[in-house]
Amino acid sequence: MKTTKSNEKLPSVRQAGIVLKPSSPEVKETYEMIKLAFMHADIAVQLEASSAKMIGEDNGVDFQTLCKNSDFLVSVGGDGTLISVVRRSFEYGLPVLGIHLGTLGFLTDIMPEELPKFLEKLKNDQYRIDNRMMIKGSANLKSFVAFNDIVISRKSISNMLRVDAKIDGRLFNSYYGDGLIISTPTGSTAYNLSAGGPVVFPLTDAFIVTPVAPHSLTQRPLVLPVDFEIEFHVTDSLGAVVIVDGQDIYEIEQDESIKIQIASTKAKLIHRQERNYFEVLNKKLQWGN
Incomplete structure (x- = not known):
């Protein structure tokens, strides 16, 4: 067994591809807030086609095009949504940022209201990319x-x-x-x-x-x-x-x-630099309570 720590950074943060939690049209307002945060950070966004249709947008692109055009992907939902995005984008090797709707997830650690501050850190290389075995x-x-x-x-x-x-x-x-x-x-x-x-x-x-x-x-x-x-x-x-x-x-x-x-390729997850896995375990599993 071995562990993989990485100092990897994104070559570019100019274009993000966003995928929303399926069957959740109520996330439209949250998506608008997320889109605005990316715009203020001077990062262009594209929305995946089925996500766009779900919230009544008409400018979505198919998933393959989304991957080809994006520097990284953004999953908006829970851990299940992120897992789906990682698996669908496997052949492209794109890092994925998970924005969580609800409480803290095992994999998604950025809340929508935390996004503006995190994007500042993203632009300044103050984040990390974890390589997860598949x-x-x-x-x-x-x-x-x-x-x-x-x-x-x-x-x-x-x-x-x-x-x-x-x-x-x-x-x-x-x-x-x-x-x-x-x-x-x-x-x-x-x-x-x-x-x-x-x-x-x-x-x-x-x-x-x-x-x-x-x-x-x-x-x-x-x-x-x-x-x-x-x-x-x-x-x-x-x-x-x-x-x-x-x-x-x-x-x-x-x-x-x-x-x-x-698998020959690892999943790449974008996290806050200060994220601590054992703190997540403590909160999610209530260790020590």
Whole structure:
């Protein structure tokens, strides 16, 4: 395992591409405030097409064009919106700034009212870019990337799932239970945490394999280095479903496999320079209370 600290800065901060939380037309007023803050900072903005349509604007651009024209992307919503933006922009490698609507998020740490002051710091290189590991999976000739986790789950609530797990082609475990979570360190505070998995510092490069309600009490979460390719062979007669970041679902039949390895590109998140991950954990998980 290793951690990745970066002194990376944006080559340019002249153009931002904005994506709003889906199915939330009520964010229009907040978007207008955000747009005004960018204008005052002399940063041009473009709005993604579906976001523009949602709030009644007619000047949106398709997501591919947004990525090609932008120096960085801005996600306006919660952690789920940011995860979606990161995954959709994966091939472009653009840093993403998360503006949070509501309380503090694990990934989105800028509130709308804090944006003007933060943009001043952005223009003066007083920020940081965190490089977060992503994982790449393949099954049935389909490939996908995950920011938080890939979950292999049973198809029927009345049946348990049996999965054989291999590391670099060699069997190391057979799991029998409700399913498996293969998580990134960033995703360690998501489903992995609720299933009893460990919290892992988000800039670490590691796989976390956590069984969900295993039939045997000897099955425990496992943290693995990213040098390996992990393969999960579904032996259950009903097959399984693969859920990527809680957003995409794929069906897997009996005797088919899911191969997982570290993605070649990392997610880049723009944060306040003073942001402290352990303070976020303390607030979100109420440690010490």
